[in-house]
Amino acid sequence: MPSDSTTHASQGQKSKKNKKNKNAARTNAQDVGRIQPDKPDDSGAEDQDASLEPEGDGVNGAPKDQPIEQDEKTKAVDDTSADHAPVSEGVEKVSLDSLQSKDRFDALVRDRDSLRAEVADMRRSLEEIQSKHHADMEVLHEKLGDAETKKEHAETQFQKLLERVNTIKTQLGQRLKEDAEEIAQANTRIEELERQNTSLKAQVDSKTSEVADLSKEVEHRSRELSTLRDRTTLSQQNWLKEKDELLEQESYLQSEFEQAKEAMHNWEILAMEERSIRENLGEKVIDLEEQLSALKNAYEKTIAERDGQAASVDGLQRALQEIQTARKQELRELVESSDAQLEELRQSLRDAEKKSSEAGSALQAAQDELERVRPFEKEVKEKNLLIGKLRHEAVTLNDHLTKALRFLKKGKAEDNVDRHIVTNHFLHFLALDRSDPKKFQILQLIAALLGWTEVQKYRPVVISGPSGTGKSTLLKRLFAEFPDTFGFSISHTTRSPRPGEQDGREYYFTNKEAFLNLVAEKGFIEFAQFGDNLYGTSVQAVKNIAEKERICILDIEMEGVKQVKTTDLNARFLFLAPPSLEELEARLRGRGTETEDQLAKRLAQAKNELEYARQPGAHDKTVVNDDLDTAYAELRDWIVDGGKFGSQQ
Numbered sequence: 001m002p003s004d005s006t007t008h009a010s011q012g013q014k015s016k017k018n019k020k021n022k023n024a025a026r027t028n029a030q031d032v033g034r035i036q037p038d039k040p041d042d043s044g045a046e047d048q049d050a051s052l053e054p055e056g057d058g059v060n061g062a063p064k065d066q067p068i069e070q071d072e073k074t075k076a077v078d079d080t081s082a083d084h085a086p087v088s089e090g091v092e093k094v095s096l097d098s099l100q101s102k103d104r105f106d107a108l109v110r111d112r113d114s115l116r117a118e119v120a121d122m123r124r125s126l127e128e129i130q131s132k133h134h135a136d137m138e139v140l141h142e143k144l145g146d147a148e149t150k151k152e153h154a155e156t157q158f159q160k161l162l163e164r165v166n167t168i169k170t171q172l173g174q175r176l177k178e179d180a181e182e183i184a185q186a187n188t189r190i191e192e193l194e195r196q197n198t199s200l201k202a203q204v205d206s207k208t209s210e211v212a213d214l215s216k217e218v219e220h221r222s223r224e225l226s227t228l229r230d231r232t233t234l235s236q237q238n239w240l241k242e243k244d245e246l247l248e249q250e251s252y253l254q255s256e257f258e259q260a261k262e263a264m265h266n267w268e269i270l271a272m273e274e275r276s277i278r279e280n281l282g283e284k285v286i287d288l289e290e291q292l293s294a295l296k297n298a299y300e301k302t303i304a305e306r307d308g309q310a311a312s313v314d315g316l317q318r319a320l321q322e323i324q325t326a327r328k329q330e331l332r333e334l335v336e337s338s339d340a341q342l343e344e345l346r347q348s349l350r351d352a353e354k355k356s357s358e359a360g361s362a363l364q365a366a367q368d369e370l371e372r373v374r375p376f377e378k379e380v381k382e383k384n385l386l387i388g389k390l391r392h393e394a395v396t397l398n399d400h401l402t403k404a405l406r407f408l409k410k411g412k413a414e415d416n417v418d419r420h421i422v423t424n425h426f427l428h429f430l431a432l433d434r435s436d437p438k439k440f441q442i443l444q445l446i447a448a449l450l451g452w453t454e455v456q457k458y459r460p461v462v463i464s465g466p467s468g469t470g471k472s473t474l475l476k477r478l479f480a481e482f483p484d485t486f487g488f489s490i491s492h493t494t495r496s497p498r499p500g501e502q503d504g505r506e507y508y509f510t511n512k513e514a515f516l517n518l519v520a521e522k523g524f525i526e527f528a529q530f531g532d533n534l535y536g537t538s539v540q541a542v543k544n545i546a547e548k549e550r551i552c553i554l555d556i557e558m559e560g561v562k563q564v565k566t567t568d569l570n571a572r573f574l575f576l577a578p579p580s581l582e583e584l585e586a587r588l589r590g591r592g593t594e595t596e597d598q599l600a601k602r603l604a605q606a607k608n609e610l611e612y613a614r615q616p617g618a619h620d621k622t623v624v625n626d627d628l629d630t631a632y633a634e635l636r637d638w639i640v641d642g643g644k645f646g647s648q649q
């Protein structure tokens, strides 16, 4: 500590000073000791030396054996005096010596005085030093006290620190122990991994050599593969060529097959019609033969009668003349009576005029009544709509009935129990006026007797025609006019339903396998693939619309039309034709929804469709969409019964 070091330094200085003083004192004491035997009266000096002893012992720490030293010195002086003062030498010599001793003595006295002064100075300085020392000691005591308190404080802190260090030591010990264990485990693991590493390295080396071998093989195989690829490409090209040729052949055969099928179909119809005509003619021939024989008999009878009557003619002529005379007389009488009747009629005309004026007022009353019933007109119109719808059904049923009767005619009588009932109903139906509501009831009855389903009653209507002819435009108008009459089939799809979509509402959601099965079963009218998903219109979906008592409208192209014909949908086919190909192109361009490429394709397809439409029996009705209003009226009339269905009457 600085205070301590200061203390030590001052102590060191003090001890050095004391040593100096002590040595000085010792030197003086030796000198004094040496001259002491010559000056026995110097006891004062001795006393002074003796009086100095306790101070040297107390303050300077001078050894207490100083008197012993003093004895020895005294002894030495004694020895010297024994050597230098033999009594037997002369008196002169003694006087000289005494003179010299006196000088020496004086000098010694002076020395002694100076020494005394020096001693006094030293004593003063010693006292100063002592007092200073005391003050220093007090300060040092205080500092020592402070230092001790600080030391105690430091010791308590040290103890605390020691405790903490011990705690840390124990904790650290545990941790070190755990770490050591972990390190040991890690070391074992590292050793194990190193072993694994070595084995893996060996494996890697072997694999590398294997890879090198394989790469060589791969190169070899790639060469072989590229050769094979070249060959495959070549054979593929050949195959494609063959495929194209086969496809061409197939399409050619297909078209021939279609034509043959169509021809066969037509032939069948013709054969059927011919058969029925022949049967009719057979019946007619029998009838005519019967009539002929009856006529012959009648002729013969008539000739006989003629001969008999020739005689009676003369008599009759005579009678006629008589009658004529009588008639003339009657006529005259009649004219007279007619005049009288005319007069009566004039009278009745006057009465009629009177009644007419009465009828005028009645008409006025009726008009008032009409005004009153005008609110009911809307209801009447709705009823008319319903009647129209029923009429449409009647037309459909009529159609079915005609066909059914044709079949009934062909079939055996025992197979058709209701034949007579149906025929009677049919005759009744034909006899009724078209506006008679009973007509529909009869048709319902016939339909029930023949066991027709809704699908048979609500025949779907297939509308086809080249793209751009105006199908969408016309159908939009039709649906706007008859919002509750028609329905659209719901398509099948293999795509997953989107949030909010319901099976059977937006689509019939199905999987690819089921879809393809349905395709194989010819369950689709048409189908196509968009992206990864398949879409199609099924036969059943069309029937579902009829079951809801609505007419399903199918807007499809030529191939779809052909497909519908192979099903049991019993559809009606309407072809919408453009006025000309030029006009069709103009409309497509005007719509602006096709690229040049698409336009060319559509026009080429239009030619195919028009050609197909020209074939007999391809469609039931053809409407040329020249003037939109005229075309609409014609289309609507055909679909919804002779233009009367739904019209405002």
Ligand SMILES: Nc1ncnc2c1ncn2[C@@H]1O[C@H](COP(=O)(O)OP(=O)(O)OP(=O)(O)O)[C@@H](O)[C@H]1O
Residues within 6 Å of the ligand: 465, 466, 467, 468, 469, 470, 471, 472, 473, 474, 587, 588, 590, 591, 625, 626, 627, 628, 631
């Ligand atoms: N009678 C018409 N006179 C003039 N333009 C017509 C007539 N009918 C339709 N159009 C117009 O011809 C264009 C084609 O009509 P629309 O889109 O109805 O044909 P589409 O047969 O339905 O074609 P797609 O089969 O390609 O759907 C439309 O721009 C339409 O406005």
